[in-house]
Amino acid sequence: MSTTGTTSTTSGGxxxxxxxxxxxxxxxxxxxxxxxxxxxxxxxxxxxxPVSYAAYLSFFSRTHTGLGFGNGETTFAGLRNYAAVLADxxxxxxxxxxxxxxxxxxxxxxxxxxxxxxxxxxxxxxxRQVSQTILFVPHAVPGVIAAVIWxxxxxxxxxPVTAAxxxxxxxxxxxxxxLLVPSLVNIALWSGLGYTTVIxxxxxxxxxxxxxxxxxxxxxxxxxTALRVKLPLIRSTVVTVVMFTVIGALxxxxxxxxxxxxxxxxxxxxxxxxxxxxxxxxxxxxxxASAASILLLIVCCALSYLVSRGASRGxxxxxxxxx
Amino acid sequence: MPPPPTRAPLTRRHVLAGAGAAAAVGATGACxxxxxxxxxxxxxxxxxLRGTENVVAAWNEARPDAPVQxxxxxSGGAGGNAKLSNAARAGxxxxxxxxxxxxxxxxxxxxxxxxxxxxISPSFRDAILPQAWDTATFSGRTYAVPLDxxxxxxxxxxxxxxxAGLDVPTTWEEFAEASATLKSRTGVDLASFFPNGWPxxxxxxxxxxxxxxxxxxxxxxxxxxxxxxxxxxxxxVATLWQGLVDERNxxxxxxxxxxWLASLxxxxxASFIVGAWGAxxxxxxVPGGAGKxxxxxxxxxxGQTPSLGVQGGSVHVITADSxxxxxxxxxxxxxxxxxxxxxxxxxxxxxAMFPAAPSLIGPAADQLDTSYYSGQDYYGFVSGQxxxxxxxxxxxxxxxxxxxxxxxxxARLEYGTTIEEALAAAEEATLPDLRSLGLGVRRG
Numbered sequence: 001m002s003t004t005g006t007t008s009t010t011s012g013g014x015x016x017x018x019x020x021x022x023x024x025x026x027x028x029x030x031x032x033x034x035x036x037x038x039x040x041x042x043x044x045x046x047x048x049x050p051v052s053y054a055a056y057l058s059f060f061s062r063t064h065t066g067l068g069f070g071n072g073e074t075t076f077a078g079l080r081n082y083a084a085v086l087a088d089x090x091x092x093x094x095x096x097x098x099x100x101x102x103x104x105x106x107x108x109x110x111x112x113x114x115x116x117x118x119x120x121x122x123x124x125x126x127x128r129q130v131s132q133t134i135l136f137v138p139h140a141v142p143g144v145i146a147a148v149i150w151x152x153x154x155x156x157x158x159x160p161v162t163a164a165x166x167x168x169x170x171x172x173x174x175x176x177x178x179l180l181v182p183s184l185v186n187i188a189l190w191s192g193l194g195y196t197t198v199i200x201x202x203x204x205x206x207x208x209x210x211x212x213x214x215x216x217x218x219x220x221x222x223x224x225t226a227l228r229v230k231l232p233l234i235r236s237t238v239v240t241v242v243m244f245t246v247i248g249a250l251x252x253x254x255x256x257x258x259x260x261x262x263x264x265x266x267x268x269x270x271x272x273x274x275x276x277x278x279x280x281x282x283x284x285x286x287x288x289a290s291a292a293s294i295l296l297l298i299v300c301c302a303l304s305y306l307v308s309r310g311a312s313r314g315x316x317x318x319x320x321x322x323x
Numbered sequence: 324m325p326p327p328p329t330r331a332p333l334t335r336r337h338v339l340a341g342a343g344a345a346a347a348v349g350a351t352g353a354c355x356x357x358x359x360x361x362x363x364x365x366x367x368x369x370x371x372l373r374g375t376e377n378v379v380a381a382w383n384e385a386r387p388d389a390p391v392q393x394x395x396x397x398s399g400g401a402g403g404n405a406k407l408s409n410a411a412r413a414g415x416x417x418x419x420x421x422x423x424x425x426x427x428x429x430x431x432x433x434x435x436x437x438x439x440x441x442x443i444s445p446s447f448r449d450a451i452l453p454q455a456w457d458t459a460t461f462s463g464r465t466y467a468v469p470l471d472x473x474x475x476x477x478x479x480x481x482x483x484x485x486x487a488g489l490d491v492p493t494t495w496e497e498f499a500e501a502s503a504t505l506k507s508r509t510g511v512d513l514a515s516f517f518p519n520g521w522p523x524x525x526x527x528x529x530x531x532x533x534x535x536x537x538x539x540x541x542x543x544x545x546x547x548x549x550x551x552x553x554x555x556x557x558x559x560v561a562t563l564w565q566g567l568v569d570e571r572n573x574x575x576x577x578x579x580x581x582x583w584l585a586s587l588x589x590x591x592x593a594s595f596i597v598g599a600w601g602a603x604x605x606x607x608x609v610p611g612g613a614g615k616x617x618x619x620x621x622x623x624x625x626g627q628t629p630s631l632g633v634q635g636g637s638v639h640v641i642t643a644d645s646x647x648x649x650x651x652x653x654x655x656x657x658x659x660x661x662x663x664x665x666x667x668x669x670x671x672x673x674x675a676m677f678p679a680a681p682s683l684i685g686p687a688a689d690q691l692d693t694s695y696y697s698g699q700d701y702y703g704f705v706s707g708q709x710x711x712x713x714x715x716x717x718x719x720x721x722x723x724x725x726x727x728x729x730x731x732x733x734a735r736l737e738y739g740t741t742i743e744e745a746l747a748a749a750e751e752a753t754l755p756d757l758r759s760l761g762l763g764v765r766r767g
Contacts, residue, residue: 063761066545067538068432068720069461077761084759090728090752177738264519264577267731269752279756283724284408284433288759 051297054290058082061287081291090269091292097181098271102249105185109196110242112189117200118226132201135194143191147258150187155262175263187255196241203237204230243307247300253277272296362646365390366654367417369407371398372470372637374668375421378658381667389650391419399426400723411435411642418645419654424458424636425522425722427467428536432720432760436466436640442652443468450660454712455679459638461717462540467638468655469679473598474631474708475526477619478605480612483511483593491619495563498622502572505593512592516568517578518733521726522634523596524742527564529632529716531556531624534767536719543763548720550757551767552729552750553743559624561742568736575736584608596621598634599705603675606695613695618704631711636676662686677705721756728752 063075085091116135120128138146153159154174165172174183207230215225231238253273260266268282269275272292280289368379368391379393394417397403404426410416411433422430430436443465448456455469479491484501487508492498502513517523525535533556540546553561567573574592576583586592587609595605602618623629639658641651658664665683668674669690678687688702719725732745750766757764 061759062433064432065761066543066763067462067540067548068760068762069464070431070434070438071545072432072434072760077759080761081759084755087758088752088755089748090731091755177735264730264734267734268727269731278724278727281405281408282727283721283756284405284429285721285756285759288756291759 051294054293056290057286058290058294061285061290077287081287082295084288085292085295088275090267091272091275094269094272094275098250098252101181101184101252102246104181105188105249106242106245108185109189109192109245110238113193113196113200113241114231114238116193116197117204118230120197120201121204121230122222122226132194132198135197137194138191139195141191143254144258146187146191147255150183150190150255151258151262154183154259175259175265177265180259180263180265184252184255184259188249192245196245199241200234200237203234207233239307239310243304246303246307250296250300250303364647365392366419366647366651367391368393368419368654369396369403369417370421370639371396371401371403372421372668373673374671377667377670378664381663382654382657385663389653391654396420399423404430404723407435408433411644414644416642416644418647418651419639419641421470421637421639422467424469424633424638425718425726427459427638427640428461428718428720429722430640431461431466432762434643437643437645437648438464438466439468439641439652440465442641442648444656447656447660450682451679452681452709452712454709454714455636457714458633458636458716458718462538462546467640468659470637470639470659471600471635471676472679472709472712473600473633473635473677474705474712475530475596475621475634476599476602476705476708477594477596477621478602478616479594479619480590480615481617482615483509483590487511492622493620494625495622496625499563499567499572502567503570506572511590512574512586513572514567514594514596515574515576515578515583515586515592516564516736518575518736519730520578521729521733523578524560524564524729524733525726526598526632526634527560528557529713530621530630531560531627532630532713533557533560534716535725536717537767538717539765542765545763547763547765548757549765549767550719550750550753552725552746552753554767557746558743561746565742568742587612598636599677599708600635600675602696602701603673603691606692607673614697616696617699618696618701620708629711630713631708632713632716666690675701677702677709681706719753719757720760720762721753724756725749725753 058081059077060074061077061081062072063077064072120132141149153161156162156173156175159174162172162174173179211229211233212225215229220228251273252271256266256270257274257277260268260270268278273296276289276292276296279285279292366389368375370393376393376395379391382391396406399422404422407416407420407422407430416435427436440463451469452472455472456465459465459467459469477491481491484491484505487505489501489505492501498513505511505513528535533554535550535552535554535557537549537551538546539549551557564573568575574583574586576586583592587595587605588611595601597604605612605616621631639655641648641655645651659678660680660682662683662685665678665686666689669676669687672690672692675691676687678684684702684706688700691701693699693701726749729745729749732740732748733742735745736742754764754766
């Protein structure tokens with residue numbers, strides 16, 4: 001590479017060598033542009049532009065005065081739409097239901113996936129490839145199809161499961177008030193568990209063998225090794241997964257929308273995302289829908305930030321512990 | 324040019340959106356004219372109402388000089404409303420479309436409909452029931468042409484009542500007593516309460532003079548909507564039905580469900596309270612009931628002037644961007660007042676709508692096979708009932724959303740939520756929506 005001893009070159013290709021640092025910087029720039037270009041383009045096209053447009057719609061929306069007949073025009077609405085969303089009990093209820101769902105789903109999926117990944121990693125599980133594939137397959141099923149499958153299994157009078165339970169004298173309504181959220185969690189668990197397990201398992205594979213040997217020499221059994229050595233080492237992976245799962249859960253839409261076809265307990269504003277859909281397409285109120293979207297986006301960003309900050313702090317602490 | 328396929332409006336909308344939303348609203352007028360073939364092109368018409376294709380065929384045969392191009396669309400709640408909103412935004416709405424009375428205020432606020440006041444001739448105005456015009460008129464301007472009005476009627480099984488020694492109840496007090504007697508003596512439900520049927524609850528409330536939505540033109544800056552889903556009449560209605568539901572003297576079942584239809588077919592429910600249109604639906608839905616059913620007046624409230632609420636009913640509107648308004652008006656007048664139109668619409672026997680034009684009652688009556696009701700003069704009966712129709716009821720600016728919120732609450736009746744709580748929650752969920760549109764709003 002460079003005879004002048006510049007440290008760089010990310011371009012990968014054989015750089016043309018000159019006796020100054022400039023060309024190397026230029027190639028660096030080209031490399032940066034080449035590598036970041038597609039990402040930036042997509043970011044602008046599918047994220048920044050729609051978000052800006054939504055923000056615009058939330059501030060400039062169709063405004064009426066008085067009774068509103070024949071006097072609608074698009075004007076600056078200030079924070080009116082935001083105030084309306086935050087004052088809407090149906091939106092807040094949707095947020096509450098989503099939080100309940102998250103509180104159910106996240107611990108269950110993380111604990112189960114960790115347990116399965118540790119089991120596989122410990123070598124206790126035979127046919128690891130096969131069991132991994134079996135676990136992963138539901139993730140390949142699109143969410144809509146998964147919801148339809150479960151819809152069939154949940155619907156009383158249609159489902160072989162409820163029929164079988166009835167023969168055992170058990171009356172269980174999976175779509176009743178008490179089991180509604182657990183039923184939704186179950187669908188998400190079915191499709192998401194394998195995926196999460198595979199991610200955890202991959203992280204566990206990266207744990208250095210020397211550490212595990214050292215732990216064994218120090219007399220740690222498999223359980224202690226799992227809990228005190230492996231888990232702390234894949235902590236950042238766990239945090240990342242939790243973050244993505246929380247963000248995914250906040251956008252709950254497809255499953256409740258489909259289950260809503262068979263249970264009236266799921267209304268058209270059951271989750272924040274459904275509220276947004278309903279505001280735009282039933283109530284024809286794009287300003288309200290945009291304001292709710294922006295609020296959801298802010299919450300998601302804030303949560304990501306908090307989780308990742310907690311993660312970096314945590315891993316620093318873990319590092320100090322080890323030192 | 325044929326009406327655009329379902330997806331086209333979406334694409335157009337996005338293109339327009341990209342060009343700038345502020346300009347979009349203004350731009351739609353020009354687009355509409357361009358995409359639908361100018362003022363001389365055929366009249367485009369969307370409707371979800373049964374039998375409309377026959378009506379259009381009859382018109383096209385009689386008036387080849389003014390052709391109408393018809394498309395069937397889903398009913399409002401099933402996507403028809405969203406389709407119309409999107410088309411109107413994109414500037415390719417049809418010239419004429421049907422909609423429910425309840426959706427008219429919303430579409431009028433959104434600027435989808437045309438003010439028809441000056442297009443309606445005095446003779447046409449006289450041909451239609453004033454109660455019907457009233458529900459299509461806001462702040463003194465008329466925005467739609469009524470097609471039918473649907474006073475609620477009590478379709479019932481005299482044989483099941485007689486088995487418990489009961490007559491048809493004439494007051495709601497008698498109704499409550501009869502439901503208890505019928506249930507305890509024979510196990511039959513006198514009626515059904517539909518948790519998925521907010522228009523029924525609205526109709527019951529309207530009968531007693533409730534006003535869920537009113538306008539106060541002098542308040543605030545240019546008038547205010549007064550929202551009150553829990554006014555005194557509605558509370559009385561809610562208390563009555565809450566009692567019936569709590570004591571399990573009426574059936575709590577979704578309207579249109581298999582469970583409900585089965586209960587009608589196997590003699591375990593003795594009535595179907597519905598707008599006049601429902602008589603034909605019962606014939607198709609429960610064919611085995613032929614000869615057993617009769618129509619009677621809905622019970623009245625003791626001590627009140629007899630009155631009736633509506634359940635259902637449709638209007639036709641001309642869209643704001645239509646370049647063919649005069650021709651459209653001619654077509655609408657024919658649809659609502661011509662016997663040929665009524666015969667074409669009702670000849671298939673799938674509807675028993677009660678025409679808003681009294682002159683059409685005769686032709687309409689001829690199309691209904693009344694053997695199901697033992698030859699009862701059904702249209703004569705409804706005609707008498709229509710004189711009791713309440714005047715002054717106003718639907719809300721986002722009525723389907725209010726209704727959906729109400730149904731979200733009613734769905735929890737079996738888990739202990741009360742009808743009053745459902746009404747209160749629906750009112751709460753309606754206010755932010757209206758405020759975000761900038762409307763003047765206050766609670767009653």
